[in-house]
Amino acid sequence: MTPLLPALQNPPAAGNEGREAVRFGELSLSYARLGDLAGALRPRITGAGGRVAVWATPSAETVVAVVAALLAGVPAVPLNPKTGERELAHIVTDSAPAAVLAAPGDVLPPVLAALPRIDVRVDADAPASPGPVPVEPGPGTAALIVYTSGTTGPPKGAVLPRRAVAASLDALEDAWGWTGEDVLVHSLPLFHVHGLVLGVLGPLRRGGSVRHLGRFSAEGVARELADGGTMLFGVPTMYHRLAEVLADAGETGTALAGALAGARLLVSGSAALPVHDHARLYAATGRRVIERYGMTETLMNTGVRADGVPRPGTVGPPLAGVELRLVEEDGSPVSGPEAIGEIQVRGANLFSGYLNRPDATAAAFTEDGWFRTGDMATVAPDGYVTIVGRKATDLIKSGGYKIGAGEIENALLDHPGVREAAVTGEPDADLGERIVAWVVPADPGSPPGAAELADHVAKLLSPHKRPRVVHHLDALPRNDLGKIMKRALTAASQGPGHGG
Ligand code: MCA
Ligand code: AMP
Numbered sequence: 001m002t003p004l005l006p007a008l009q010n011p012p013a014a015g016n017e018g019r020e021a022v023r024f025g026e027l028s029l030s031y032a033r034l035g036d037l038a039g040a041l042r043p044r045i046t047g048a049g050g051r052v053a054v055w056a057t058p059s060a061e062t063v064v065a066v067v068a069a070l071l072a073g074v075p076a077v078p079l080n081p082k083t084g085e086r087e088l089a090h091i092v093t094d095s096a097p098a099a100v101l102a103a104p105g106d107v108l109p110p111v112l113a114a115l116p117r118i119d120v121r122v123d124a125d126a127p128a129s130p131g132p133v134p135v136e137p138g139p140g141t142a143a144l145i146v147y148t149s150g151t152t153g154p155p156k157g158a159v160l161p162r163r164a165v166a167a168s169l170d171a172l173e174d175a176w177g178w179t180g181e182d183v184l185v186h187s188l189p190l191f192h193v194h195g196l197v198l199g200v201l202g203p204l205r206r207g208g209s210v211r212h213l214g215r216f217s218a219e220g221v222a223r224e225l226a227d228g229g230t231m232l233f234g235v236p237t238m239y240h241r242l243a244e245v246l247a248d249a250g251e252t253g254t255a256l257a258g259a260l261a262g263a264r265l266l267v268s269g270s271a272a273l274p275v276h277d278h279a280r281l282y283a284a285t286g287r288r289v290i291e292r293y294g295m296t297e298t299l300m301n302t303g304v305r306a307d308g309v310p311r312p313g314t315v316g317p318p319l320a321g322v323e324l325r326l327v328e329e330d331g332s333p334v335s336g337p338e339a340i341g342e343i344q345v346r347g348a349n350l351f352s353g354y355l356n357r358p359d360a361t362a363a364a365f366t367e368d369g370w371f372r373t374g375d376m377a378t379v380a381p382d383g384y385v386t387i388v389g390r391k392a393t394d395l396i397k398s399g400g401y402k403i404g405a406g407e408i409e410n411a412l413l414d415h416p417g418v419r420e421a422a423v424t425g426e427p428d429a430d431l432g433e434r435i436v437a438w439v440v441p442a443d444p445g446s447p448p449g450a451a452e453l454a455d456h457v458a459k460l461l462s463p464h465k466r467p468r469v470v471h472h473l474d475a476l477p478r479n480d481l482g483k484i485m486k487r488a489l490t491a492a493s494q495g496p497g498h499g500g
Contacts, residue, residue: 050098152406235400417448
């Protein structure tokens with residue numbers, strides 16, 4: 001069985017120990033150093049006796065922690081350090097980690113401080129040892145457990161086996177000609193598939209490098225691409241912000257245009273990149289951004305190939321090893337070219353189930369093993385997929401983050417000033433969609449303010465789940481069965497006379 005990270009699991013075979021593996025600002029780790037730091041941590045992770053949580057700040061410590069867990073064959077649960085208390089308590093209870101890995105200076109919230117802690121050091125004096133060559137665990141062994149939102153209820157832990165990670169990264173290697181010579185630049189968070197699996201394990205599996213910007217900035221993107229970066233990964237919000245800088249025609253814009261034009265590959269994913277932004281980026285740089293389509297549960301499903309024809313607004317054909325079909329509501333295949341149906345996928349790239357949720361896992365698959373994505377699409381005769389929408393209106397994609405309306409509604413209802421609440425998404429040029437809260441105040445005389453409700457949700461769940469707009473209503477529109485009619489709400493927001 002090929003190791004998941006050949007350059008780290010079996011260094012002599014890779015022969016690139018001196019090559020830079022990761023860089024965060026001034027801090028650079030070669031393959032040899034990363035292997036030694038992770039090697040020294042490995043026995044402590046194995047000794048913890050169960051899966052481990054990783055306090056996934058955008059840092060070298062997170063990379064060392066995840067690599068060490070993978071070398072140990074122990075599943076890692078990456079945690080968003082900005083997660084609020086309720087969501088974090090849910091994830092910790094559900095995933096029951098045996099220990100938490102964090103940088104020595106990280107201050108952990110009480111629910112994590114109660115766990116055994118393994119400090120991850122990357123300083124010059126940090127314990128470092130390659131240790132014995134680790135044995136590659138079976139392909140079905142969980143590599144990561146990544147929490148992802150559904151329409152209702154708290155996030156579910158998607159169990160990603162090593163097989164899926166390897167298969168998806170190898171399919172991207174095939175599609176993009178991705179090699180050990182590539183230097184990937186990005187600023188994505190390291191607790192989701194995009195930033196962690198594609199953005200860190202991708203380069204490490206190829207024996208290439210990743211430079212993480214710490215936080216997104218057009219200056220950082222321009223600097224790193226001009227200085228040897230060959231690929232850029234980002235969510236549409238980031239590309240939108242790059243397009244804005246390019247449109248300014250200032251010094252940064254000029255430098256950015258040159259840097260983007262010089263890159264080998266510019267890739268957008270996690271949500272749709274609007275055709276308008278595609279066009280603006282192309283006009284300013286002469287380069288096409290290509291899109292790929294994935295999901296936490298499936299890793300990558302489709303992607304425009306590096307040697308393919310980029311067609312703005314499409315996410316390309318299925319990747320190698322991925323079977324993709326479109327089905328009607330009743331599960332039958334759609335008929336006719338360009339017909340719209342739900343995307344279902346099958347392949348080695350799929351997750352193995354939701355942690356502790358056999359009910360949700362069973363509901364996610366058809367009897368013959370196809371995964372129901374909930375995304376609606378058309379497929380062109382040449383196989384290019386165009387995503388046209390989502391089955392569930394209660395899922396919102398904001399800044400590339402998937403957010404369930406139900407979890408925010410529950411959090412809002414816990415605020416003493418809220419009697420009733422409904423949450424919808426509405427188009428936003430920067431975020432793709434923004435979260436809108438419709439609230440019936442407990443006391444119409446003193447309704448809770450928008451900032452207060454945003455803070456309340458940020459504190460309980462996560463800052464990216466906070467409502468950006470709050471409307472106060474006397475009552476929520478309901479049908480005869482008492483169900484909230486969200487379409488009536490969104491129609492109301494487009495009409496005159498409604499405000500926060
Ligand atoms: C703001 N902040 C707050 C509050 N308001 N904190 C507490 N309480 C509040 N009320 C903080 C935020 O934490 C953040 O802190 C800062 O203020 C700004 O937040 P915000 O405005 O929400 O975000 P932004 O800075 O504008 O971020 C835009 C972004 C981000 C950089 C594009 O949305 C992002 O990183 N998106 C990537 C999502 C992603 O990776 N998705 C992949 C999942 P601070 O400034 O300290 O950060 S999808 C996936 O994995 C599948 C497989 C796929 O296909 O890829
Ligand atoms: P997540 O569950 O956070 O992994 O988000 C997965 C969802 O993001 C998919 O089901 C799609 O709705 C959406 N998505 C990912 N990539 C793209 C893309 N390139 N274009 C449109 N939607 C996308």
